[in-house]
Amino acid sequence: MGPIENELARHSFSTNTIQDDMLSFMIINPLNEIGNSMEDSNGKWTVKSFTGEAQWYQVNVSNNLIQNCTCPNFASRQIPCKHTHLLKRFIGLDFAYTVQRENNHLQLQRSLASEHEVAVVNEEVENETNTVVVGGRNNSVWLQRIMAQNTTLHHQREDLEQLMDVPGIDEAELQVISGLLGEAMNRIDTLRNANSSCFRNLNTQR
Structure with missing residues (x-):
């Protein structure tokens, strides 16, 4: 597990320490309703800070994916923070970061596979055509x-x-x-x- 995976695991662990009865008091939906989920989760959610009593951050959801957060950690790291993890736990949507990373990995695997196939074909052609x-x-x-x-x-x-x-x-x-x-x-x-x-x-x- 790399450093980013370790950090994401720590954020997830911190989120899971929040009790269920406290979760609803830490999240405000795009309609400015506290603790209420929505059928359409797209929009700007407000999530309470884990440390500052009066501090809240906005978490943006679009295309049914949790996109980003206004907290300093997300701004500097550009990876899912504790607030996005908390919202994920509440509304059950995935991170855009995770989907993009999986797509990039899949694209890389396809690219490597394609390069390997081309190399094999070129080798076969070379073996057959070389005198x-x-x-x-x-x-x-x-x-x-x-x-x-x-x-x-x-x-x-x-x-x-x-x-x-x-x-x-x-x-x-x-x-x-x-x-x-x-x-x-x-x-x-x-x-x-x-x-x-x-x-x-x-x-x-x-």
């Missing part, structure tokens, strides 16, 4: 995938031959497959031509 040369060979993940797919396609030749005996096969689907395979072959040729110096030995042997 690593080991022992003179290109170990690109994508090249390995293409080679694996090409091997699978080679093994599917028997399936293609079997499809020759299937009546009423979808010609449009076959046309799409043919187009995709043709485009893949053209792209491989384009890469090969762009790196023709690496294929000199192969060209000589062909």
Whole structure:
């Protein structure tokens, strides 16, 4: 528990020492009625000082949240004071300070989670797209995938031959497959031509 939490706990403890029959005499509602709660709690409440017999402070409530107090402690610390704690006990509303702090914490958690997700995605993309040369060979993940797919396609030749005996096969689907395979072959040729110096030995042997 940090120093602010300790201070808030002390304020809450001081408030809880006030007896119930005394509570109503220490609070005046926005209609200037002492000790009466209201269905709509928004407005300026007046709360008696814990130390000065004739001292009262105004506690502002808006948006159904206890916002602030005119006491010196709240003015200097900007955290819920004993008077706001006392009003909370009386009307049961939460502090704007608490809600804002929780929202800030949630926003921070979301921001950290988002940054972590972006970092993970960037790392995955980097791992997949980086070209690593080991022992003179290109170990690109994508090249390995293409080679694996090409091997699978080679093994599917028997399936293609079997499809020759299937009546009423979808010609449009076959046309799409043919187009995709043709485009893949053209792209491989384009890469090969762009790196023709690496294929000199192969060209000589062909």
